[in-house]
Amino acid sequence: MNRKKIQNIVVIIAILFFVIYFLPIKRNSSSDDNVVRIGVMLPLSGDFANLGTPLKGAMEVAIKHLEKMDTKYNYQFILEDNQFDNARSNVILSKFLSVDKIDALLDGGAGVGNVTSPISESKKLPHINVWSSDSKVANGKYNFINWTQPPQESEKMAKIIKQKGYKNVWIVYANHDGPTAMADDLKKVLDLHNIESRMQIFNIGTRDMRLDILKMEKDIADLYVLFLFDPDMSIFIKQAKEINPKTDVTAIETFSFIENINLIEGMWYVDAAEGSGKIMDQIKAHNKSNAFFGVSNLYDNIMLLVTAFEKAPSKDQAIEELLNIKEYDGVTGRLIQDQNGIFQSEANVKEVINGKAVIVEE
Amino acid sequence: MEYLISLGILFCIYSMLALSLNMVVGLTGLLSLAQAAFYGIGAYATALGMAKLGLDFSLTLLIGAAVNAVIAFTVGKILSRFQGDYYAIVSAGLAIIVFSILLNWKGLTNGPLGVAGIGKPEALGIDFYSNINFMILCLIFTIVVYGIYYWIDKSSFGRCLKVIREDEQLARVLGYNAKHFKSIIFVLSAMLSGVAGGLFACYIGFIDPSSFQLKEGIFLFTIIILGGLSSAWGSIVGALILISLPEVLRFIGLPYETAAQLQQMIYGGMLVLIMVLRPQGILGKYKM
Numbered sequence: 001m002n003r004k005k006i007q008n009i010v011v012i013i014a015i016l017f018f019v020i021y022f023l024p025i026k027r028n029s030s031s032d033d034n035v036v037r038i039g040v041m042l043p044l045s046g047d048f049a050n051l052g053t054p055l056k057g058a059m060e061v062a063i064k065h066l067e068k069m070d071t072k073y074n075y076q077f078i079l080e081d082n083q084f085d086n087a088r089s090n091v092i093l094s095k096f097l098s099v100d101k102i103d104a105l106l107d108g109g110a111g112v113g114n115v116t117s118p119i120s121e122s123k124k125l126p127h128i129n130v131w132s133s134d135s136k137v138a139n140g141k142y143n144f145i146n147w148t149q150p151p152q153e154s155e156k157m158a159k160i161i162k163q164k165g166y167k168n169v170w171i172v173y174a175n176h177d178g179p180t181a182m183a184d185d186l187k188k189v190l191d192l193h194n195i196e197s198r199m200q201i202f203n204i205g206t207r208d209m210r211l212d213i214l215k216m217e218k219d220i221a222d223l224y225v226l227f228l229f230d231p232d233m234s235i236f237i238k239q240a241k242e243i244n245p246k247t248d249v250t251a252i253e254t255f256s257f258i259e260n261i262n263l264i265e266g267m268w269y270v271d272a273a274e275g276s277g278k279i280m281d282q283i284k285a286h287n288k289s290n291a292f293f294g295v296s297n298l299y300d301n302i303m304l305l306v307t308a309f310e311k312a313p314s315k316d317q318a319i320e321e322l323l324n325i326k327e328y329d330g331v332t333g334r335l336i337q338d339q340n341g342i343f344q345s346e347a348n349v350k351e352v353i354n355g356k357a358v359i360v361e362e
Numbered sequence: 363m364e365y366l367i368s369l370g371i372l373f374c375i376y377s378m379l380a381l382s383l384n385m386v387v388g389l390t391g392l393l394s395l396a397q398a399a400f401y402g403i404g405a406y407a408t409a410l411g412m413a414k415l416g417l418d419f420s421l422t423l424l425i426g427a428a429v430n431a432v433i434a435f436t437v438g439k440i441l442s443r444f445q446g447d448y449y450a451i452v453s454a455g456l457a458i459i460v461f462s463i464l465l466n467w468k469g470l471t472n473g474p475l476g477v478a479g480i481g482k483p484e485a486l487g488i489d490f491y492s493n494i495n496f497m498i499l500c501l502i503f504t505i506v507v508y509g510i511y512y513w514i515d516k517s518s519f520g521r522c523l524k525v526i527r528e529d530e531q532l533a534r535v536l537g538y539n540a541k542h543f544k545s546i547i548f549v550l551s552a553m554l555s556g557v558a559g560g561l562f563a564c565y566i567g568f569i570d571p572s573s574f575q576l577k578e579g580i581f582l583f584t585i586i587i588l589g590g591l592s593s594a595w596g597s598i599v600g601a602l603i604l605i606s607l608p609e610v611l612r613f614i615g616l617p618y619e620t621a622a623q624l625q626q627m628i629y630g631g632m633l634v635l636i637m638v639l640r641p642q643g644i645l646g647k648y649k650m
Contacts, residue, residue: 044622080612081622086573087372090566091609094368094493114478114568136478175465177474177570203465 036073036309038302039096040106041089041116044081050291051257052081055108055130055298057287061279062302072310078102086115093119103315104305106130108294110177113137113145126308126319128301128343130294133181138341142319146297146304146335146343148272150185153252153347157186157225157270158193160349166223166248169197170216172236174204179227182252186225206232210239217244226251230259237263255350256293256357264352268360273345275299275331283331300330304343367493371565373605374500375558378507380585380597382554385511387583388592388648389520390547391527393450395579396437399460400430400552402574404559406464409477409569419483419564426556434552441548442541445530457576464571476570480563490564500561507554511594514547523547524592527648588636590646599644607632 040059042052059077066075078100082089089112096102097119105127107116113129114137120127121140128144129137138145161169169190173183183199190197198219200212213236216224224240224247226233237249248267255269275283275296283295307328308321328335333345349361379401386394407426411417417425437456444452464471471477482491483499490496514520525533526540533540563569581604589600611625642649 045626049622079621081625084572086566086568086570087562088608091365091368091372094365095609095612098364098366111476111568111570111572114476115566118479118567134475175474177476180474201466203462 032074033315034074035076036104036305036315037076037078037100037102038104038106038305039093039100039102040077040079041082041092041096041112042079042108043084044079046083046085048084051131051293052084052108054283054287054289054291054293054295057289058283058295058299059302061283061286062299065279066302066306069306071306073315075306082107082112084109084112086111089115090119097123097125103309104128104318106298106301106305108132108298110134110137110181113143117143124316124319126305126322128304130297130301131178133178133185135340135342141323141341144322144337144341144343146301146332147294148344148347149342150182150252151189152344153182153270153272154186154189156347156349157250157252158189158195160268160270161190161195161223162193167196168220169195169223169225170221171197171199171225171227172216173199173201173227174229174232175201176204176229179229179254183227186252202228202232202236204229204232207235208239209236210243213240213243217247221247223247224249227254229254230257233258234260234263253293255352257291261352261355261357265355266352268349268351271348271350271357272297273333273348274350274357274359276333277331279331296331300328300332300335300343303330304328304335364493367497369606369609370497371493371500371561373601374497374504375562375565376582376585376601376605377504377598378500378558378561379555379582380589380601381504381507381511381594382551382558383582384586384591384594384597385514385523385547385554386551387586388590388596389514389527390523390544391648392441392453392544392548393446394441394453394548394551395450395576395583396441396453396456396460397551397555397582398574398576398579399457400434400555401559401562401578401582402460402464402571403430403433404556405563405569405574406471406477406559407556408560409480409563410470412483412564413477413480418485419560420485423557423560426560427553430552430556431549434549435545438545438548439541442544454576454579457579461571461575464574471571474570474572476568477563478568480567480569482567483564496565500565503557503561507557508594508598510550510554511597514550515592515594519543519546527592584633587643588633590640590643592648593643593645596643596645596647603636603644 042055043049044052080092082092093116105120105125108130110132113132117137120142126142128146130146132145132147133150171183171186173179228236251269253272255264256271274292280296284290308318311321312318326337335343335345337343348359350357351360383397386392404426407429408422411422441452490499522538522543530540585600585604586597590596608629611628616624
């Protein structure tokens with residue numbers, strides 16, 4: 001290497017050194033027996049920021065509530081943005097473990113959960129995931145999911161499809177882990193109920209779906225069950241209604257995060273249990289948004305951890321208390337823990353009336 | 363320490379990817395965006411080989427490299443007909459095709475649900491379960507890839523590649539089979555990217571197609587542009603900056619409410635600043 005190259009490398013290292021040591025840096029690595037540190041990783045920037053940001057609000061409301069509670073421990077939250085990226089999540093967990101010395105972990109999504117679960121298990125770190133439709137994330141003693149799982153929602157959907165007498169169901173789903181798991185599960189359940197169904201997949205970002213919709217209409221469709229993300233979902237609904245306004249459209253969960261709720265006015269859908277009551281109203285007011293997808297679950301996850309840590313004689317024994325919580329009355333409703341460490345509450349059937357999703361059947 | 367080791371592993375993996383991409387882009391002047399595809403194939407070969415078939419880690423690395431060699435050789439034959447922007451478009455097409463296969467061939471890849479339960483490797487009687495051991499393994503591979511780059515750079519083969527980069531017609535006039543040379547370097551680069559993919563799969567323990575999208579190829583491209591084209595050290599410095607900078611920004615006392623967004627803005631701003639100050643890249647020898 002010539003002299004200039006060495007100079008350049010030295011300059012870069014000096015810049016990094018400057019950034020690390022001379023700017024106001026938060027350092028938080030002292031261990032304290034009276035403090036419980038909870039690491040939270042959510043997508044706060046990037047394509048999925050609209051999902052993660054409302055959960056950050058739920059965390060902030062939970063912190064305010066904890067400040068007013070008389071607790072044995074002082075609870076500290078370390079929030080990091082993982083952009084829903086697997087490699088980034090792995091690095092963040094390393095930071096949580098070695099720099100922040102966390103005592104518990106909260107995260108979201110099946111992909112991220114699949115990365116963090118084995119590490120949580122090996123490091124004996126209580127870990128609760130929200131949103132995951134992949135039950136593998138809850139494998140082991142230290143891993144939990146708090147999310148209504150696809151079989152329960154699919155059963156509810158099958159029941160309604162039977163009641164309403166739909167004969168030709170199209171399951172329309174995004175090529176992504178969550179929607180694929182849910183669509184596959186619904187297909188299995190509909191087959192068991194002898195309901196004719198076919199599947200149509202769309203890659204995320206597809207904007208013109210009309211040819212595929214025409215094909216589905218040609219093969220006869222009387223109900224579309226959507227597992228798409230917005231804006232793809234809104235585009236699909238508009239284009240489907242343009243082609244045949246008579247074909248009904250419904251969804252499992254995904255209508256919950258549609259941007260323009262007026263687009264689904266009068267439509268019904270099956271949803272994971274939604275938070276309700278005073279605390280949920282506080283979170284919505286705090287977020288200045290009606291977004292609720294997983295919001296109450298994250299709040300409940302924090303309180304589940306707090307309950308476990310408060311009851312346990314020592315921080316190390318909190319996991320035993322968490323395993324002992326078989327039923328929990330949270331903001332999301334009554335959560336029941338199964339033998340695999342999955343907290344679930346009953347799926348709801350909702351209808352959009354006057355721009356609001358109203359529970360019509362629990 | 364674990365945190366730094368994790369970053370060290372990622373740094374080694376991305377250095378390998380950047381070095382292998384720089385062989386194609388920097389040394390030969392081919393605008394390839396296909397690196398994410400070979401990275402993904404290597405990762406899936408190791409993931410499926412270890413998690414589903416119970417194969418030995420080193421064998422899965424060889425399989426990944428071999429599969430990449432076959433694909434790169436076949437595709438390279440087509441790609442070698444193109445130059446400049448056209449090469450970039452066709453190679454981006456390959457990246458999109460491979461991503462679509464990883465996403466849609468559910469019987470093999472499990473589609474968007476990915477492959478979980480990939481263990482840490484064992485090779486030559488040594489286990490690499492701990493992150494420090496695994497980082498040493500990654501470092502050894504990075505040194506090997508650096509060595510290959512260095513050898514090519516200094517060899518007569520490397521000089522031919524540089525002639526092709528500067529003037530392909532001149533290379534032909536001098537009697538060199540440019541297509542042949544372009545094909546060889548493309549295959550070699552793909553094989554090395556496959557090895558990096560295999561290491562990534564073992565490190566992360568779970569892979570899904572989202573890690574191998576075209577944007578990953580663009581990220582690798584950014585690393586070598588930032589670090590400097592046709593420079594081995596440039597690839598390493600580029601990887602160091604782009605892997606460590608987002609992590610460094612986590613420790614700055616940014617306002618809590620907007621920290622995530624501000625981190626992204628600072629990250630982008632610093633990249634723009636570096637490129638304004640050093641348009642040829644930090645250690646660049648060649649400017650596109």
